[in-house]
Amino acid sequence: QKEVEQDPGPLSVPEGAIVSLNCTYSNSAFQYFMWYRQYSRKGPELLMYTYSSGNKEDGRFTAQVDKSSKYISLFIRDSQPSDSATYLCAMSGGLTGGGNKLTFGTGTQLKVEL
Amino acid sequence: NAGVTQTPKFQVLKTGQSMTLQCAQDMNHNSMYWYRQDPGMGLRLIYYSASEGTTDKGEVPNGYNVSRLNKREFSLRLESAAPSQTSVYFCASSEGATNEKLFFGSGTQLSVL
Numbered sequence: 001q002k003e004v005e006q007d008p009g010p011l012s013v014p015e016g017a018i019v020s021l022n023c024t025y026s027n028s029a030f031q032y033f034m035w036y037r038q039y040s041r042k043g044p045e046l047l048m049y050t051y052s053s054g055n056k057e058d059g060r061f062t063a064q065v066d067k068s069s070k071y072i073s074l075f076i077r078d079s080q081p082s083d084s085a086t087y088l089c090a091m092s093g094g095l096t097g098g099g100n101k102l103t104f105g106t107g108t109q110l111k112v113e114l
Numbered sequence: 115n116a117g118v119t120q121t122p123k124f125q126v127l128k129t130g131q132s133m134t135l136q137c138a139q140d141m142n143h144n145s146m147y148w149y150r151q152d153p154g155m156g157l158r159l160i161y162y163s164a165s166e167g168t169t170d171k172g173e174v175p176n177g178y179n180v181s182r183l184n185k186r187e188f189s190l191r192l193e194s195a196a197p198s199q200t201s202v203y204f205c206a207s208s209e210g211a212t213n214e215k216l217f218f219g220s221g222t223q224l225s226v227l
Contacts, residue, residue, distance in 0.1 A: 004156075008154070032214045041220075041223075042220055042221070043206075043218030043220045043221050044157070044204070044218050045217075045218065046216065046217070049214060092214055101173070102159070102214065104156040105156060106154055107156065
């Protein structure tokens with residue numbers, strides 16, 4: 001069983017829809033939770049960063065962490081065609097130095113249709 | 115602002131050939147990383163350098179070597195390429211001791227025939 005599970009999709013939604021992307025994890029030591037967005041043939045870029053449980057909002061994006069259920073979510077409101085990309089969740093235990101291994105999900109491919 | 119720059123963008127090698135992937139960052143970051151990305155496997159850490167002068171193995175180091183040339187540059191070397199090393203390689207950097215906020219380069223697509 002992988003430490004981080006993420007549905008690969010693809011997920012196809014109409015423009016303007018609310019999108020929900022999710023990851024589950026098994027390691028209770030994870031404290032830092034991130035979402036990266038990766039456009040085709042590009043490197044991942046950090047989209048959202050949260051520490052411990054709770055919600056964080058940034059424009060149309062909301063990241064939610066439920067440590068009791070070992071479940072994180074990314075919500076995209078009023079989705080746009082420019083949101084079409086692969087979304088990677090990532091998490092870590094917060095150790096210092098390179099020993100802080102960042103564990104990535106395999107990514108969910110999202111397509112927002114006109 | 116260039117961020118993290120990787121070269122080359124594409125490379126085709128024959129089994130047994132060697133090559134070096136170059137990476138440079140202009141953000142004055144202390145830590146640098148090499149990842150590979152394969153379908154269904156996610157991003158996996160090959161090697162990292164927590165600070166200038168130090169390097170350590172990640173999750174999948176076999177068949178690779180690295181050099182932290184200075185604070186800006188971190189190279190990845192394949193001494194004898196194998197088809198299993200066909201992948202997309204990403205270099206990344208982070209500012210501090212905890213590496214959650216990674217900045218990635220645009221990747222090198224490597225095919226080993």
